[in-house]
Amino acid sequence: MNIPFLSNSVSIPEFILWIVYVVTVIGTLLVVVSENRNPIRTLAWVLVLVFLPAVGIVFFYFFGQNNRKKKAVSINYKKLSKDISFEGLFDKHPPKVQPNYETLSVLLERNSNALLLQGSRVEVITHGHRKFELLLEDIEKASHHIHMEYFIFQNDMTGKKIKEALMRKAAEGVEVRFLYDNVANTRVPPSFYKEMRRAGVIVSPFLKVFLPWLRSKVNYRNHRKVVVIDGKIGYIGGMNVGDTYAMSPIWRDTHLRIEGKGVYGLQANFLLDWYSSGEKKVDNYVSYFPYCPNYSNNLLQIVPGGPDSAWPNLLQATVRLVILAKHYLYIQTPYFLPTDSLFQALISAALAGVDVRLMVSRKSDSSYVDPAAKSYYAELLRAGLKIYEHQQDFIHAKTIVSDDYLSVIGSANMDFRSFESNFEINCYLYDTEIARKNKAVFLEDMKGCSEILLDEWEQRPWWKKMIESVMRLFAPLF
Structure with a gap:
């Protein structure tokens, strides 16, 4: 049986399936928008659902639901x-943490129940x-x-x-x-x-x-x-x-x-x-x-993060420590896909005169993450942040060292997935001797790196810039 006001080739079952499909897509879009997420992440999901609706619905079911709010992953x-x-x-x-980093230790105790552990x-x-x-x-x-x-x-x-x-x-x-x-x-x-x-x-x-x-x-x-x-x-x-x-x-x-x-x-x-x-x-x-x-006299905090926590605590801690840095901030990460808040914090630190250095690999083990990561470089370089790409080794280390005092070593990458989806765990160490060791490791790794310079970076082919910009739209989904 056909529907009179539609083409003769469209049957009632096909029409019903089409209506169900459209309602599902629209309903999913409304769910995405109503969750009041970061606008960039919301836009990424809207683009996927609009241009690839069938694929987008499946991907949203597996990778897009906000279980921090829904408590679907319920570990109390x-x-x-x-x-x-x-x-x-x-x-x-x-002993107490140095005054400049006391607010960081308090933050981690309040948002993660992470006690200061000494010695x-x-x-x-x-x-x-x-x-x-x-x-x-x-x-x-x-x-x-x-x-x-x-x-x-x-x-x-x-x-x-x-x-x-x-x-x-x-x-x-x-x-x-x-x-x-x-x-x-x-x-x-x-x-x-x-x-x-x-x-x-x-x-x-x-x-x-x-x-x-x-x-x-x-x-x-x-x-x-x-x-x-x-x-x-x-x-x-x-x-x-x-x-x-x-x-x-x-x-x-x-x-x-x-x-x-x-x-x-x-x-x-x-x-x-x-x-x-x-x-x-x-x-x-x-x-x-x-x-x-x-x-010893050192202090440390063991900080777990995950979708079960009330806050994106590892992201909060990273933004906080970027703000607290006064002299230098050295970062190693295999994948660099910063949230907007972290991105702006890094730019602000570099503009404020802090020696901010980011070390990544020339080529990681993820072909789709690399171009998205590179899309962030130009603005960071213009702010004065220094970017180093290791030419041979794959830098899988997830480390931060700051001001010869704070070190962060753990499992969390500097990307959306680690900050929002994965169950991660980092160690925050407050100790001058350990920080100097981590600083020495970073400087040793720099010997295998090439620094990315702004003038040269802006001369890369237009088609590379376009690919990077397109992949960046989907960075929150990786």
């Missing part, structure tokens, strides 16, 4: 953390072989528990070596808990985890979902890299587990080995992630927070 850290108390573990009168021994690790050498040694010495949480844990030589060490310790009676992102590791066969479970390792995926590729939560990835051993030694940073991170000659990453009270923050975060993954709470949790002596 405040409720869970009531069971985890640090009372009695700290000195009564700990840790910290090693800055810049080569994968060193990290895994130390990690294997610490695993072998474990006597009570090993807690491990990784975004990527590859089924290769390095992954198998760590896996075998965990299985050995589990067989010895050490409690071994292993948490992994079940989307990022879909290529790892189920037998990999079954073998671990048979050996006594307690294995759990983060955000368990059935058929993960068909669920909207696929966009919310656990990008954290955390290890806690006996509650006294911890690891945090940018390195996953795999041959790429351990042996690649062109992969430059940064990680931390922490010994002392700073591990309490890593432990608390792991246990909260463990509970949120559906696993039962550990018995006698106090035993997972053993007494640790003071090894």
